[in-house]
Amino acid sequence: MKITLTTLVAAMLLGACIGRVDAPPGENVEAYVPIYASATALENIEVTTVRSTTKAGKIYAYGNYIFQNELYEGIHIIDRSQAQPKKIAFLKVPFSTEVAVKGNYLYTNSVSDIVVFDIANPLQPTVVKRLKNAFPAVNQEYPPFSNVFFECVDPSKGIVVDWVLKTIPKANCRR
Amino acid sequence: MKKYIYPILFLSICIASLQCTKNSDSSFMATTGQGGSLARFAIAGNYLYTVDHEKLHVFNISDPANPVAKATVPIGFEIETIYPFKDKLFIGSTSVVHIFSITNPEQPQKLSTAISPAVLRRCDPVVAKDTVAFATLRTNTDCGGLQSILAVYDIKDITNPVQKFAYRVAEPYGLGYKDDALYVCDKDGLLVFDIKKPYELKQVGSLKDGSYVDVIPYNNTLICWVRAGVILYDISNPFTPQLITKIN
Known part of the structure; x- marks a missing residue:
């Protein structure tokens, strides 16, 4: 003190x-x-199988889907169309903390970059754009x-x- | 796996249309989703608004696959949250709430700053309903030991928000409402308030299924961010949420 x-x-x-x-x-x-x-670590984006939540982050609701950030790791994709909602995939985005969705596009950050995903198939999101340093988090x-x-x-x-x-x-x- | 997708999709659409007929005022079919009260990303119309610690950034997403940076607006210090409401943005910092007009979506104009006289620091998330705004003001020991409160502001005159009511809470975080029910995440649980009369709101219940951080009331489902993951409740009756499941 x-x-x-x-x-x-x-x-x-x-x-x-x-x-x-x-x-x-x-x-x-x-x-x-x-x-x-490292800058190369930020490129390491991939879709993986579901994983347990350890550092629960922000949530976003879109239609039958819920997205929950796993702090600094990526985004859990949850399907709530069934009686028992459950995780269906994990979107690995290094140092991601935010999430928002419009149409079939999901916006998140990877440290200071904004990354846009096409989520038309929520089991297989794909990167469509990266805006470098657009979000100086x-x-x-x-x-x-x-x-x-x-x-x-x-x-x-x-x-x-x-x-x-x-x-x-x-x-x-x-x- | 692929052959299951179409039946699932079809089912989803059926459920979606069913829910829509039930909730005429719902935003279910809208192409934009809904974030919590602790978000730094917010979508309003064809624009994505983001806040870093000091600035508001505006992106045109008319083509959602291709955001185009349009403006950067300096706001202040220690900005933490952004909440879109009609043609306004409520931007929460650790000390005040800034209210911006997005009538011109590419050039947000500052309308006012709401300050709670009772709290010097820790003004965090805010949500608005009609002519009333609700904010949780969290103090900690570094801030002189003042009481944390749920503050209710009259925003009829958006250029001059007036605090009309304060309710003592332990350690509040995010909040959200459905109809006349307001949900506030607090250290002691998820507090449920009746806000029919917002300036004399009453606590009508509390849930203790987890450690609540933020909520999204989404049609008839209350989506809660808890420290362990997500908890979902059925809020067909908004005052008595029924547990659906926990996803950890």
Whole structure:
């Protein structure tokens, strides 16, 4: 708790600009750490058999179908046309968090890209379009909070897919 | 497998048309589906609206296979949700609700910002019904220990939303309504309210089949996002949801 307070005071003293910290605060500070994925990992889209839900995400209803996001993994496709609604397929979309449908087309994201699927056959959705960086869900330079310390982004490690609060030995960036 | 698809499709269409005759006001045949109150993607007419943490993005989807970026509108900070209602968009941030007009769908215009005087932080999802808007305002210990509430706003004058009622809840998340029943996901369960008189709404029940995050009332089915997956209820009688199944 003391560290948090020190961090806060230090942050206030440092002002509001984003930048590298010349004199890092004490050791073991609470800071946001980027989680990386490679650009090629985002291309890894496929339809698989049903799987159990582990990190249940957002839901979307469309006709007899329900789509539920599996956080950062993809989308469960549920058919409720029968008395006992059940999963019929899993659409693997790396780092997907959102879902919406119009006509026979499903919109989701893969980190910051919007990906469009043709779901005329919900057992076999196919990619019809990818809009690069159309949904800047995760900032590539800093975490979505101000007055915080964070580990500076190293673009050579890949795309930032998330920011996680951790206690790390030294935080070299702040905003 | 393929030979089963046509009978299933036929059956689905039959069920669909049956449900439609039962619910003249339903959106069942509409080509757009329905999202929850915690969504960042929303479709209104031929447009897909998305919100990131700070901006609203507009895509023309007249050709649904080929979204075309049309506009980006700066909104504020810590934006979390978007909810389409008639020709409006309700955009929830951690502190306020921004209301935009999409009369001109490619150029959303800000109409107002609803602020709850009782809550400094944690204003999240919002839904609207006629001239009333409902929002859950979740506080946590970082926010001074203020009470979380279900807030009811008069939006007759959309440029000046006025909070008319507040109901204390434990730790609320998403919400949705069917007819006069409002469903609110709360730490203590799924709370069911009678909103016939929205400014004196009454809790009439609560369900405890899971840990509820958000709801989509969809015709006669209440689709619940729970931590373990999905729970479905029959809401033919909106005040007394009947469990259909859990999908984990």
